[in-house]
Amino acid sequence: MSTALAFGLLGLPFMLSGCTHDAQSAMVQQLKLPHKGEVDMDETIPSTGFVTIQPEQMKEIHLTTEVVRQHKMVKEVCLTGQVEPDSNITTPVISLVPGRIEKCFVQLGDVVKEGQKLAFIRSDDIAQIEAELLKNVLDFEADIDQARFQLALCEKIYGRHKQLFSEGISARADLDTAENEYQKAQVALETLKDKREALITTARERLRLYGVEKDELDRVLAKKKIDDDFYMLAPRDGIITERNADVGQLIDNMHNIFIVTDLRQVWLTAQAFEKDIHLIKKGQSVAVTVNSYPDKVFPGKVDYTGVMLDTASRTMPVRATVQNPQIILKPEMFANMRVEIGETQALSIPFESVRKTGEATVAYVVLGNNRFEERKIEVGRKLGSSVEILKGLRPGETVVAHGSLQLQGQMLKQLSE
Secondary structure: OOHHHHHHHHHOOOOOOOOOHHHHHHHHHHHOOOOHHHOOOOOOOOEEEEEEOOHHHHHHOOOOEEEOEEEEEEEEEEEEEEEEEOHHHEEEEOOOOOEEEEEEOOOOOOEEOOOOEEEEEEOHHHHHHHHHHHHHHHHHHHHHHHHHHHHHHHHHHHHHHHHHHHOOOOOHHHHHHHHHHHHHHHHHHHHHHHHHHHHHHHHHHHHHHOOOOOHHHHHHHHHOOOOOEEEEEOOOOEEEEEEOOOOOOEEOOOOOOEEEEOOOEEEEEEEEEHHHHHHOOOOOEEEEEEOOEEEEEEEEEEEEEOOOOEOOOOEEEEEEEEEOOOOOOOOOOEEEEEEEEEEEEEEEEEHHHOEEEOOEEEEEEEEEOOEEEEEEEEEEEEEOOEEEEEEOOOOOOEEEOOOHHHHHHHHHHHHHO
16 A cells, blocks of 8 residues: 555544544543553564554544454354265166167257256167067057957856846856856956056066166057157256267167265365364265355365375375355365364454554554554454454454554555654
8 A cells, every 4th residue: 555545544534423522532532551462472473563643643543442352253163175965866869779869959068957858869779679569569459359358258158148047048057168268268368468558568667777768658549550760868967967869879788877965065175184184074064165156155064084094195185075065066176174173262353353564464452542563463264254363362452443554555655654
């Protein structure tokens, strides 16, 4: 910040109204009180200078203060790793029969739903399955028609013997024989129907395994016409993360045509240094961040710790399952993972209290009598609207929150004079 700019920040009249006159006067009186930090300084807390401003200026800049407080804070181990698809919800799509791709309906990265058409395949094997089924079904239907005719005949004979027996003309033995033949004809017809349904069910399941739609078989049976093509369908909701399909390409059952991955949950695999291995356990919470979205945190849990140490890097793999509902995390992204391993005590001050002066980080400590000390500090993690203090401040000291920028400008002005 230039001297002229710093002076301008202090000299401009502030148009916004802040605290009431009484509240402002009370704050000024508080800042005039002596502070133990003014007399109790040691070499571990270096001071970079002092600045004094008048009560009127404090009112203009609506200066506020906060006490340096100590509170519980999550203790963490920080790791770097890479985003990977969760293999538990990743499904390869292959063709169990050889064929040729006639059409492809999706591209790499497309979002698909379960049952959605991915490609149109032509296969002689499918035609053969349908032809065998159709021949067997037609044979069964012929046998069923014959069985129906036989059943009708036996029913007619049984009815005649029943009438003759009631009139005392026919013998009981003849009636029983006719009834037995009628029942045999009924069983034969039902058996043929059951065999036909079993054949259709088996063929339907066989075609389903090949990816053929379930209503394709109904179409074949209804029209008595076979086809040598079928649609390859998405096995689950997800994203196309691999595509090895081009029109005219010959395919077999040895290679993936597509891979469909549900990226709403992903894995983050990192390497833990040997010294940290004993601190990381399954079930611990993690917070993941990536460079593309530095202010967004993705929650997860440690679900795997390795059993073998890499002797070259002296590290061990650690994996966490991370929720990714908006599909922001992409496979192969580098990420930072903070593993929560316990709690510790930490000092914190408002983030707006912290200022950069050259390469140094400073805060302004209230000394009393309108005086402020510019104190060099070391900061750690940001905690919401606060920041962790690693060095430079004591619990109970008071620092400037709103107004620290103007104090920094006044400090620069003093140095330039």
